[in-house]
Structures are given as C-alpha cells and as structure tokens.
Amino acid sequence: MSEKGNKEIEIELENLEKPVQIGKIGEVCYADTGPPDSVITLKIQHRPDSLRLGQPLVIETDNLIYYTLINRLYFSTRNSIAERFANSPFIDLLPPSQIEGVRGKEFYGLADLSCLRILPKKSLEEIEFQELIRGFDTIPPIFSNGREVTKEEIDLIYKTSEYSDSIGTLRGFEHEVPIDFAQLVKKPYGLFGRTGIGKSILNKIICLFILKHQISQLILFDMQGEYGLVSRADKTKGLAWYYREKIQIYRLGELDKKRTTTDGAEQFFIYKDSITSGDIIASTQTLNEPSINVLMYIEGYIKNNPEEFKDLFDAIDKIDAGEHNQINSFSLGALRNRIIRFKRYDFLKERGESKREDSLENIFIRLLEGKSIVVDFGKYGTNTHLYMFIANMITRRLYNMYSQKEDDTKLPPLIVVVEEAHKFLKSGVIQHTIFGRIAREMRKFQLTLAFVDQRPSQIDEEVYSQIANTFVMHMIDDKDIKRVVKTFPDSKKWRGIISGLQKKQCLIRGDAVAVPTIIDVFDYKNEKELKEKLGIGKPLAETLKALEKADLTKLEEN
Structure with a gap:
C-alpha cells in the first residue's frame, strides 16, 4: 500500500469514536494478581480529575464483577509530545476529541485499582456465602469495562447482621456502609488520625452505636471533657446527652453544683491505702531499677506490718533507711522526689474511719448495674502524669477482676477506651502498664481495649498487631502512615489514600x-438525624408497629 494510503488509514482510525456508555469510566489495559503487587490498570475515557483516590469502581466481565478501589491516578510515562506542546501556541492544533479529557490517541489518564472482591453475576438471593469472600485470584480480560458501582452491588458486598449500623456513607455516594458492632467489640480496635481532624467526634459516634446495641459497656478516660453531657472543648453533645440512664460520670476536682444537677456527675476520689507500687511505677515511668526495688520492698514490708504505716505514701515518707539493710538511701531519696506531685492531688484521701466506698469501688458497683463510665479529668485535663496514673490504676483492677473470675457471668463485656494510647503502649513503658496484657490476653474474658491516638508509630509493635479493626482518618507523618498500613495487603498502595483523606x-x-x-462520616451536629439512627424518641406509631410484629408470647411467659 502507498504511503498516502497508510496516512489515510491512520487518520480514519484516529477519528473513530466509540459510543460513550453511561457510567463507563474506561477499559482495562493491564492486570496482575501479583506477587509482589496486585493491580488492575484502567485507561480512563473521561477527565481524570473527575475521579479520586479511594473511590470504588467495578470492572465488569461476562460473568464476574471485580469490586475495586482507586489507589493511584496518573498519566502514562513522560510524554515528549505533551512536553513540546505545553505552553505553546500550537496546543489547539492537537486532534480534538468528543470525549472530554482525551486529546487524541497520545493523551490519556490511567487509574490503578486494588481489587477487594470478585463476585459472580448473580442476585442477592442466588449468591452463596463462599462466593462473597472470593479474593483477587484471576484477572479480567483486556478491554473489560470499568464503571461506577451500583446500589445492588454495594448490597452484595456489604452484608448486614442484627448488630449492623452505619456511621457514614460510601465516599462519593449516598449508600450507607454497615459495620457489624458485635464483631467490633470482640477484639481491640484503633482509631487513628492527626491532631484536630475529628477523632473524638468519630469515637463518640462509634461509642453511641455500641451503647445502642447493648453489646458492651464502656469506660472512657476523658482528658478534655468531651464524652459526658456536653463537650467543654467544642460544645458538641456527649454520650450522656443521648443515653443519660446508661452513663455515670466521675469528675476530678471540686464539683459545680449546678452542673452536677444536670449531668449527675459524682466527685472522683481515691483512698490512699488502695494505691499499689504498680500504680506509682506506671505513672512516673522514670523510676530507675534501684528505686523500683526500694518501692517493692516497702510495699512488701507494710503488708507484713499493716499497723506501722497508714498507706504506701506514708511508708515512703517515714521509713528509715538506716533500719532496713535492703533500702539504699539514695534510691529512697529519688523515690521520694518522684512522689512529691501526688501530695498536690486533692482527690487522694485518707480512709480513716470512713466506711464509704471510694470511686474505684463505686465504679465496679456501677459496672455491675449496667452503667458505662466516663472519668472526666476536669481541671487536671492537661496533666498527662495524672491521666496515666488513674487510667492504669482503674484498668489494672479491672484486669484482676476479669481474669480471676473467669466463670462469673455477672461481669459485663467491657471496652476500655484509651486516648493518647501511645503514652501507655510505647516500648520501654508498656512493661510497667497493664494495657499490653489486656490487648494480648483478655479477649476471652470479654475485656478489651479501644485505642484513640495520633501517633500509632509509637505503639509497641506486638500490641498493635492485636488490633483487629482500624478507623483511619487523615495523617501526615510518614512513620504513622507506615505503621497503620503495615497490616494491609499491598500496603504501599494505601499510603496515598490515607494522606489524601479529607x-x-x-x-x-x-x-x-x-x-x-472509605466513608464520609455522618454530621455529628445533626442531632435529629443522629437520634433517628440511634432509635431515640421514635414516634408512637413506629413503636406500635414494631409491637405488632413482635412475638408477644415470650413476653407472656416471662
């Protein structure tokens, strides 16, 4: 064929236009199941800036549906033609296209997709459970269509249970994403994100749905006063606003009588004689080994001689190193310096002749009554030492209670919610606290942890590996992002998605x-919508309708 004929054919092919299919994003031009990396690459037929990282797409073949997320958007390798035409007056000479965003065959965007599930093209009624959990074990044919996901496909992916609820919608869609809260509370979970991104708000939403389903009780150590009735920080509603009858608040410092009448808070106080060496070690963290040995010796001594000193603090202050060969005077002096700050805490009381239980004892009574607990640090909200002291002290006693009473069915399932978790769980500190042991050992006793933190990279690696569910908000620090995605398959692909979260x-x-x-979290300030989702204040008509469907014979039997 002549040179002129070749040119004519090229021009004809260049000008061929496929009919645009509604909802179509592009076609598959590459796929690889790995290892090392798995990917499906889509050639985009629209403007690439109409897509975003983390957006779900479907690759459709004759008999399969590949449910995917976008993990990378880019142009193909550096294009010399594009570089020459950019910033030149000749850009309008490029071949036009009816498809927006594509300027002839040389210019197009690509999307790398992570395949999360492969589903058969069946209805919800026809599909079997094993078919819902198929991973990326094959690849779609070249030129398979990529398109937006439909509600029916979302319903196939996200099965619901009796304890499912949604805390947000699928990113970019109006479809709600169900979370199985019964599964969530069985094992430790973590909520991570940079400072100021809204972790406490998201944590309140999660806690409210746990309370709604009555699958676990909670104990929260509230440094900034966010979880009680109304947040001191941003005036948003707390847990007690929605579930007043399920929450008991304890507040450090003097109580405001007017405020106490509203939120029912009790003043937090502890008898000094209930404090152990472990509580002191966990809160100071800087005690050297000789000082720890002295502390342990003194504790053992007063157990054998209970009449000589009122409590551990009294013994540390008054014991004479000269009368005890096991006590080094320099180490004793260092120990005394470390406990000076405890003398400033007005919530530490001497028991004397009082028969009233302190807050530690009262908290355990309230837990058995079915209450969840909020410990509000009040005026001590910025005191990290005190936060670690009280959180570790209460949690250590919970550990003892739950681990020693394995067959006690009266003990409720309980989640200990810990903010600033890295302060308790970083290497070098964790051996002095109880939190690591709870994360590793206590799942079978229905005592578990929830970590809320902005520095997951500082959490001990072994403890972090116990986290079964993660809620990740926007993060900047590369070390923190690496720690969060380390347990993800194809972990590198998720880094850009996390740093791109809004x-x-x-x-x-x-x-x-x-x-x-990826979800768009519900607007927590929309109180009306949140109450509807929590089932609070339902109209009488709905209540009567629910009763009509209920099996009232069981009620009669009881």
Missing part, C-alpha cells in the same frame, strides 16, 4: 466491615 472522612478496615472502605 476532614470527616475515614478508612475502615477489619472483620467488622466487609472490605476496606
């Missing part, structure tokens, strides 16, 4: 959600 967006991963998912 405010009120969250990546959820774990056995409480069907697949790793």
Whole structure:
C-alpha cells in the first residue's frame, strides 16, 4: 500500500469514536494478581480529575464483577509530545476529541485499582456465602469495562447482621456502609488520625452505636471533657446527652453544683491505702531499677506490718533507711522526689474511719448495674502524669477482676477506651502498664481495649498487631502512615489514600466491615438525624408497629 494510503488509514482510525456508555469510566489495559503487587490498570475515557483516590469502581466481565478501589491516578510515562506542546501556541492544533479529557490517541489518564472482591453475576438471593469472600485470584480480560458501582452491588458486598449500623456513607455516594458492632467489640480496635481532624467526634459516634446495641459497656478516660453531657472543648453533645440512664460520670476536682444537677456527675476520689507500687511505677515511668526495688520492698514490708504505716505514701515518707539493710538511701531519696506531685492531688484521701466506698469501688458497683463510665479529668485535663496514673490504676483492677473470675457471668463485656494510647503502649513503658496484657490476653474474658491516638508509630509493635479493626482518618507523618498500613495487603498502595483523606472522612478496615472502605462520616451536629439512627424518641406509631410484629408470647411467659 502507498504511503498516502497508510496516512489515510491512520487518520480514519484516529477519528473513530466509540459510543460513550453511561457510567463507563474506561477499559482495562493491564492486570496482575501479583506477587509482589496486585493491580488492575484502567485507561480512563473521561477527565481524570473527575475521579479520586479511594473511590470504588467495578470492572465488569461476562460473568464476574471485580469490586475495586482507586489507589493511584496518573498519566502514562513522560510524554515528549505533551512536553513540546505545553505552553505553546500550537496546543489547539492537537486532534480534538468528543470525549472530554482525551486529546487524541497520545493523551490519556490511567487509574490503578486494588481489587477487594470478585463476585459472580448473580442476585442477592442466588449468591452463596463462599462466593462473597472470593479474593483477587484471576484477572479480567483486556478491554473489560470499568464503571461506577451500583446500589445492588454495594448490597452484595456489604452484608448486614442484627448488630449492623452505619456511621457514614460510601465516599462519593449516598449508600450507607454497615459495620457489624458485635464483631467490633470482640477484639481491640484503633482509631487513628492527626491532631484536630475529628477523632473524638468519630469515637463518640462509634461509642453511641455500641451503647445502642447493648453489646458492651464502656469506660472512657476523658482528658478534655468531651464524652459526658456536653463537650467543654467544642460544645458538641456527649454520650450522656443521648443515653443519660446508661452513663455515670466521675469528675476530678471540686464539683459545680449546678452542673452536677444536670449531668449527675459524682466527685472522683481515691483512698490512699488502695494505691499499689504498680500504680506509682506506671505513672512516673522514670523510676530507675534501684528505686523500683526500694518501692517493692516497702510495699512488701507494710503488708507484713499493716499497723506501722497508714498507706504506701506514708511508708515512703517515714521509713528509715538506716533500719532496713535492703533500702539504699539514695534510691529512697529519688523515690521520694518522684512522689512529691501526688501530695498536690486533692482527690487522694485518707480512709480513716470512713466506711464509704471510694470511686474505684463505686465504679465496679456501677459496672455491675449496667452503667458505662466516663472519668472526666476536669481541671487536671492537661496533666498527662495524672491521666496515666488513674487510667492504669482503674484498668489494672479491672484486669484482676476479669481474669480471676473467669466463670462469673455477672461481669459485663467491657471496652476500655484509651486516648493518647501511645503514652501507655510505647516500648520501654508498656512493661510497667497493664494495657499490653489486656490487648494480648483478655479477649476471652470479654475485656478489651479501644485505642484513640495520633501517633500509632509509637505503639509497641506486638500490641498493635492485636488490633483487629482500624478507623483511619487523615495523617501526615510518614512513620504513622507506615505503621497503620503495615497490616494491609499491598500496603504501599494505601499510603496515598490515607494522606489524601479529607476532614470527616475515614478508612475502615477489619472483620467488622466487609472490605476496606472509605466513608464520609455522618454530621455529628445533626442531632435529629443522629437520634433517628440511634432509635431515640421514635414516634408512637413506629413503636406500635414494631409491637405488632413482635412475638408477644415470650413476653407472656416471662
């Protein structure tokens, strides 16, 4: 064929236009199941800036549906033609296209996709459970269509249970994403994000749904006064605003009588004789080994001689090193310096002749009554030493209670919610606190942890590996992002997604959600909508309708 004929054919091919399919994003031009990396690459037929990282897409073949997330958007390798035409007056000479965003065959965007599930093309009624959990074990044919996901496909992916509820919608869609809260509370979970991104708001939403389903009680150590009735920080509603009858608040410092009447808070106080060496070691963290040995010796001594000193603090102050060969005077002096700050805490009381239980004892009574606990640090909210002291002291006693009474069915399932978790769980500190042991050992006793933190990279690696579900908000620090994605398959692909999250967006991963998912979190300030989701204040008509469907014979039997 002549040179002129070749040119004519090229021009004809160049000008061929496929009919645009509604909802179509592009076509598959590459796929690889790995290892090392798995990917499906889509050639985009629209403007690439109409897509975003973390957006779900579907690759459709004759008999399969590949449910995917976008993990990378880019142009193909550096294009010399584009470089020459950029900033030149000749850009309008490039071949036009009816498809927006594509300027001839040389210029197009690509999207790398992570395949999360492969589903058969069946209805919800026809599909079997094993078919819902198929991973990326094959690849779609070249030129398979990529398109937006439909509600029916979302319903196939996200199965619901009796304890499912949604805390947000699928990113970019109006479809709610169900989370199985019964699964969530069985194992430790973590909520991570940079400072100021809204972790406490998201944590309140999660806690409210746990309370709604009555699958676990909570104990929260509230440094900034965010979880009680109304947040001191931003005036948003706390847990007690929605579930007043399920929450008991304890507040450090003097109580405001007017405020106490509203939120029912009790003043937090502890008898000094209930404090142990472990409580002191966990809160100071800087005690050297000789001082710890002295502390342990003194504690053992007063157990054998209970009449000589009122409590451990009294013994440390008054014991004479010269009368005890096991006590080094320099180490005793260092120990005394470390406990000076405890003398400034007005919530530490001497028991004397009082028969009234202190807050530690009262908290355990309230837990057995079915209450969840908020310990509000009040005026001590910025005191990290005190936070670690009280949180570790209460949690250590919970550990003893739950581990020693394995067959006691009266003990409720309980989640200990710990903010600033890295302060308790970083290497070098964790051996002095009880939190690591709870994360590793206590799941079978229905005592577990929830970590809320901005520095997951500082959490001990072994403890972090116990986290079964993660809620990840926007983070900047590369070390923190690496720690969070380390347990993800193809972990490198998720880094850009996390750093690209916006405010009120969250990546959820774990056995409480069907697949790793990015959601737009509900507006917590929309009180009316939140009450509807929590089932609070339902109209009488709805209550009567629910009763009509209920099996009232069981009620008669009881």
